[in-house]
Amino acid sequence: MLPTIEQRLAAELAARPAQVAAAIALLDEGATVPFIARYRKEATGGLDDIQLRLLEERLRYLRELEDRRAAIVASINEQGKMTPALLDSIMHAEDKTRLEDLYLPYKQKRRTKAQIAIEAGLAPLAEGLLADPSLHPETEAAKFLREAFTTSDGNNPGVADTKAALDGARQILMERFAEDANLVQSLREYVQDHGVVDSKVIEGKQEEGEKFADYFDYSEPLANVPSHRALALMRGRREGILDVTLRLDTEAEKPKWDAPPNPCESRIAAKFGIKSAGRPADKWLGDTVRWTWRVKSFMHLETELMGALRDKAEADAIGVFATNLKALLLAAPAGPRATMGLDPGLRTGVKVAVVDTTGKVVETATVYPHQPRNDWEGTLHTLGLLAAKHQVSLISIGNGTASRETDKLAQDLIKRHAELKMQKIVVSEAGASVYSASEFASKELPDMDVSLRGAVSIARRLQDPLAELVKIDPKSIGVGQYQHDVSQSQLARTLDAVVEDCVNAVGVDVNTASAPLLARVSGLSSTVAQSIVTYRDAKGAFTSRAALKAVPRLGDKTFEQAAGFLRVMNGDNPLDASAVHPESYPLVQKILADIGKDIKAVIGAGAVLKTLSPARYADDKFGVPTVTDILKELEKPGRDPRPEFTTATFKDGVEDVADLRPDMILEGVVTNVAAFGAFVDIGVHQDGLVHISALSNTFVKDPHTVVKAGQVVKVKVLEVDVKRKRIALTMRLTDSAPAAGTRPEQRADRNDRRAMGQQHKSQARDPAPGGSMAAAFAKLRG
Known part of the structure; x- marks a missing residue:
């Protein structure tokens, strides 16, 4: 038998089956990947978030595979065609492709030419010529002529003459050859290794498709095509610019009918003992092999392998997007500093938003320093007043149209108000317009013009990129390529996982976080996140994690999943501002009692904490990994994994x-x-x-x-x-x-x-x- 799902996943992850089984059980119970990775290390043997995400994805695939396997077995049993050998092959199929190859001959399909020929009684003719090529095809075919007739499945034209008989027999053999699972796999492997992707420009599309010029006369081995080229080819084909095809490397152009057999045709012939030995039926059988390859097998494999190329390219592109998104979300925050956001523009002006240290909007304006008004001095005066009034520390400039001109404006402002010691930084404004017009922005900034909301986003994303960018659909942040060419469901699932991992790696201040940010915390749905904000607005700031249990719809299971990632700063219990989970508070008390110190004396006391042995405090509930994490967290509570804030300085005079x-x-x-x-x-x-x-x-x-x-x-x-x-x-x-x-x-x-x-x-x-x-x-x- 095939190894169990747990055993297969264990082999893929280089982990023990027990680790995998524990992780699967936790996922099935509703635990999130961040929670399992951070707070259930004993159960999973320390599987990290990367391993757990892979496990989660592969678990979905393997369970779908098992469901499909069961459905196929049931279908073949219902047809009464199951044999011990076939069942053994099905039960040992390791992927969906092999499983579908085995099922192909038994798959319910529309009435084919081969089935019509079998109804007409031509199966013996097909089998006879294949078994004995010394027979004369026309002579044998004459024995199977038959008038048209009707069956329960529809009308049958019968067998009018020897040509019709031989054509029908050929269809029977072609279907048999093309549905042999082992042969299909052999042909697939050959084409994977020896296939060549060609693309040509469709006549008359040269000018319209100029951006695809590099693919107007393109050829590359299938195995070598990287993801970005594959997606470009697919896009060109979809837009009607390119004709993209697959061929064998032995055939530079479409082979003539009388060309020598290609390697794949030779494999089909060898599988069924067909060869050219001068016997009467040899040519007919050889032509049947060629028809099988050209009309059935190759067309099927071309569709399948080009689809596999697309799937791999999509997976690679999604992986690149996810990696870039993670880097952007975990970019260094400037921190709680009063910030002026500038959303550059020419004719429509530069939109200005000043936010305080908490990100609250304190004032907005629109200025016109650039063409056509050119009110440079008036703008500097206005911005100077705003900067002084709100003690602005940072100037955040969007990188869109008129960005460099606005950057120069900020430079002049900094020079005129040197006493404020302001810094300017150009940030990506990707997604700011999406946020501005979003439902959340309307709720968050209801009385503000849409055009000014973008400036607010630009300011806040400098203070804390993660907190601001979670308000935007990850696909709109713009750190991927060909994102509209890939599976949108897979892209969304992957990017959502990245956002979830990033948010939980940093932790969230429950008293300042927005609903979109809270919704990314382990275990919290959008509904519960909004309930937290509503409760906070009505009752005031939370003074402890335990107080969260009073929030409507936040039950014990949700609290268990979320509590460790939520921070209550300056609350009743210093541990509430750390990543120590409330379930571990008794363990902390045990440690404190042992060393005779209170929590305030221990937090941050690295010299004391480094002397403690995790093994001393481990028990059946909390193992050495958890105790080790707790001691590290007490040493640097609520530590932020993001790097220190740094900025790039663009060269003066280089603006275009x-x-x-x-x-x-x-x-x-x-x-x-x-x-x-x-x-x-x-x-x-x-x-x-x-x-x-x-x-x-x-x-x-x-x-x-x-x-x-x-x-x-x-x-x-x-x-x-x-x-x-x-x-x-x-x-x-x-x-x-x-x-x-x-x-x-x-x-x-x-x-x-x-x-x-x-x-x-x-x-x-x-x-x-x-x-x-x-x-x-x-x-x-x-």
């Missing part, structure tokens, strides 16, 4: 792509990381691209191992295409810009050129593939 020059060294912020490199904002309204080969002096397989979204980096300009707004950068500062006049083909191989895709511009929009500039700087290996 046209201002860039080769060999310039600039500071920038990583905005997005893809499989082929990283996009960096260097303050010119257009992100530059650091190709994967230019990220480091050593080989880089995955860009995420070198950079992450939000990271401040130094880069050198290698090449600029002002017209197409493309910027090639390198993080290897010893690299030199390519010599003028060097042809792209001398600097980049074809596949790397295609890997580049179109230069990333708006983070809220997917980049389109292709472009000749990609060739100019894709391969920068020095």
